[in-house]
Amino acid sequence: MKNVNSYxxxxxxxxxxxxxxxSFYLFEKAKQTFLDNKDSLGVAKCLVNMAITQREKGDLFGAQETSLExxxxxxxxxxxxxIYLSTNYNNLAMSSHSLQDYKSALEFFDLAIMFSDDPLNTNIFLNNLALSYxxxxxxxxxxxxxxxxxxxxxxxxxSYARVLSNLAIAKWKRSKDYNPVPELRKALLIREKESDLWGKNSSYAxxxxxxxDRKLDSSLYYARKQFLVAKTLxxxxDQIKAIERLIKVISPDSVTFYFNQYKIISDxxxxARSAAKNQFALIRYEVEKNKADNLRLEKENAEKQNRLVRQRAITGASIFLLLLAVGGGTLWYKRRKQRLELEAQNRVKETQLHLSKKIHDVVANGIYRVMSEIEHGDEVDRDGVLDKLENMYHQSRDISHDVEQETITExxxxxxxxxxxxxxxxxxxxVLIAGNDAEQWDYISKRIKDEVKHVLQELMVNMKKHxxxxxVVVRFEKSDQKLNIFYKDNGxxxxQEKSNGKGLANTVSRIESLGxxxxFVNEPGKGLNITTTIPL
Structure with missing residues (x-):
């Protein structure tokens, strides 16, 4: 009996x-666990569910790729x-149908029906097959x-209402003399009784x-009904399709309103589809990267153990040689060691003195000036004080940056x-990171690297504060002589009061200085998307 996969x-x-x-993220993690356990069916179940999620979110090509996997x-x-074969083939068929590849959809629906052992599912697949025809x-x-x-x-x-409605439309499409209205209204009554919103949406359409082409006021009436139901859903x-119907039959003075609605919803x-495609790719990349990192760490740990054994052997041999060394050599070694330690201590003291002076000049003196203004001024200029304190914050951060450059250069x-x-x-x-490989930064100038580092720090500080x-997902990509940086969070x-702050203004200024x-794409309540492009 296989172990339960908690993911x-x-x-x-x-x-x-x-x-x-x-759930997509955890299905990807579960898939890796099933792979480690050599459970092929478990892997397939994860991939089928992931593919369905991708299709429902609009990532149609990604859904096809995952289903084929x-x-x-x-x-x-x-x-x-x-059952998983029939479900998977149905997902491939629906993705192909949405991509208007109807011939491929027919083939996949036939396979879904062939592997289906559930009559309810079979009837659904047959209905979908007929839609492609x-x-x-x-x-x-x-x-x-x-x-x-x-x-x-x-x-x-x-199900009866769905098939009845589709049958009526198929007969009407086959022969324009056929009147499908009685069956369509019968299906609509059933759907209204069942509170079937998706069914009502289809009937109104x-x-x-x-x-x-027969009665414009009736066409307009049902198009409006569909638009309202689509908004509820x-x-x-479906809102786009309802607006397309409205534009064809609405009065000219209302076209502009619905055209603007069409553009807003379409954008x-x-x-949303672009974000979904990018998000699913990042999730799968991050899980694969974590797995690779774990394997690399295991390899490094094994290498460290081997190095430790060799070091112990070398240390033992060195001790033996040192015991045989002459007294003069030992004395010379001790004196040299003392001299190196003294030089190192002096360098540390010089660095500490240099840093202390900078802190005193920039921070202590600045705070003293602000305290003096508050103590001796008749009125406190709150904005002015905040500006001075923010300036001292940036100066002190620059000190930290200088020290970091001096001490961590390798x-x-x-x-x-x-x-x-x-x-x-x-x-x-x-915090998820993608595309931050060492090769990514080859042949990129030091100035761009420095500015990118400052910009990312500013964005992350802003994220943490507000x-x-x-x-948070940060992804790097280099293509067509351009460096692209994608930032996304779900905060x-x-x-509004922070959108014109100095931090974000400095961020924009830094990027523009690089050409x-x-x-910034701000979605209140949903998060923030930032796309940065820098020519190389």
């Missing part, structure tokens, strides 16, 4: 709770694999399928399409960035 159980709980993004772990000859204008095939299915779903009112795609859908730049970003992680906050974020966004661009 898999937790992923399903999150999926049931509607937290698909978090799942097929590698499913055995067509094992009965307990059949309709998109290819093969209405005869669609009608045959619907006439076959409708006899099997009469006991299920929702079909009725609006039918009346478009929070379905951007929102595109942004640390690779990518490790410096990783250390900086990870320093903002906490028990309640994850965002309340639980997860509250930039408060680059920085874009």
């Amino acid at each position: 898999y159980e937790s992923a399903y709980d999150l999926l049931d709770a509607g937290k698909s993004d978090s 799942a097929l590698k772990y499913l055995d067509k000859n094992k009965p307990n694999n059949r 309709m998109q290819l204008d093969d209405f005869d095939s669609a009608v045959k399928i619907y006439q076959k299915v409708i006899q099997k779903v009469k006991s299920d009112s929702k 079909w009725l609006s399409d039918y009346y478009q 929070n379905s951007g795609d 929102s859908i595109q942004q 640390i690779p730049y990518n490790e410096q960035l990783a250390s900086l970003l990870k320093s903002f992680a906490a028990d309640h906050r994850k 965002s309340q974020a639980e997860q 509250v966004g930039i408060p 680059g661009e920085i874009t």
Whole structure:
């Protein structure tokens, strides 16, 4: 009996709770555990669920890629694999249908039906198959399928209404003389009785399409009804389709309003799909990277043990040689050691003295001046005091930067960035980094590196102070002689009163001084997206 995979159980709980993004991350972790245990079916189950999530979030190409990967772990000859095969082929078919690749959708729906042992699922797959035939204008095939299915779903009112409505439309599409309204209204009554919002959305859409060339006021009435239901469902795609119907039949003076609504919703859908695609790629990359890091650490630990054994052997041999060394050599070694220690101590004292002087000149004197103004002034200029204190903060931070440059010059730049970003992680906050390989920073000038480091520090300080974020993702990418930096968090966004602060103004100024661009996409309550592009 295989051990229980806790990641898999937790992923399903999150999926049931509607937290698909978090469940995707845990399914990826669960997949790695199943791989380690050589459990092929477990791997396939994770991939099938991940692919469905990607399709539902609009990452259609990613969904196809993940579903095709799942097929590698499913055995067509094992009965307990059949339900996952049928589900996976249906997901491939629906993704292909959404991408308007209807011929591929037909092939995948046929495979989903072939592996389905559940009559309810089979009827759903047949309904979807007929929809793809309709998109290819093969209405005869669609009608045959619907006439076959409708006899099997009469006991299920929702399924019956769906098939009845689709059958009526297929007949009308096949022959424009056919009147589908009685069946469409019958299906709509069932859906209203069952409070089936998705079904009502479909009925309103079909009725609006039918009346478009026959009765404009009826077409307008049903288009408006569909738009309201689509808003209730929070379905951007269906809102877009409803607006397209409204624009065709609405009065000219209302077109501008709906056109603006179309643009807003369309941009929102595109942004959400791009974010989903990027997010799923980052999640899978981070999990793979963590696995690689763990293997690398195991290898390094083994190498350290070997080095320790060799060092002990060398140390023993050195002690033996030292015992044989002449007294003069020992005395010379001691004196040289004392001299080196004294020089090191002197360098430390000089550094401490230099740092102490800087702190005294910049911080102590500045605070003293502010205290004097507060003590002796008739009125306290609160904004002025805050500006002076912020200036001293930046100066003191520059001192820290100077010391860091003097004392830590040999640390690779990518490790410096990783250390900086990870320093903002906490028990309640994850910081994920992607694309920060050493090769990424080859042939990039010191000036760009310094400015990037300052900008990232400013963004992370701003995040820690204001965002309340639980997860931060920073990704680096180099292409077409440009360095791209993507920042995303799931916090509250930039408060209005902070959007014009000096910190963010300095960030913009630094990037523009490099000839680059920085874009802030602020979604109050959902988080902050920042895209930075710097020419190389």
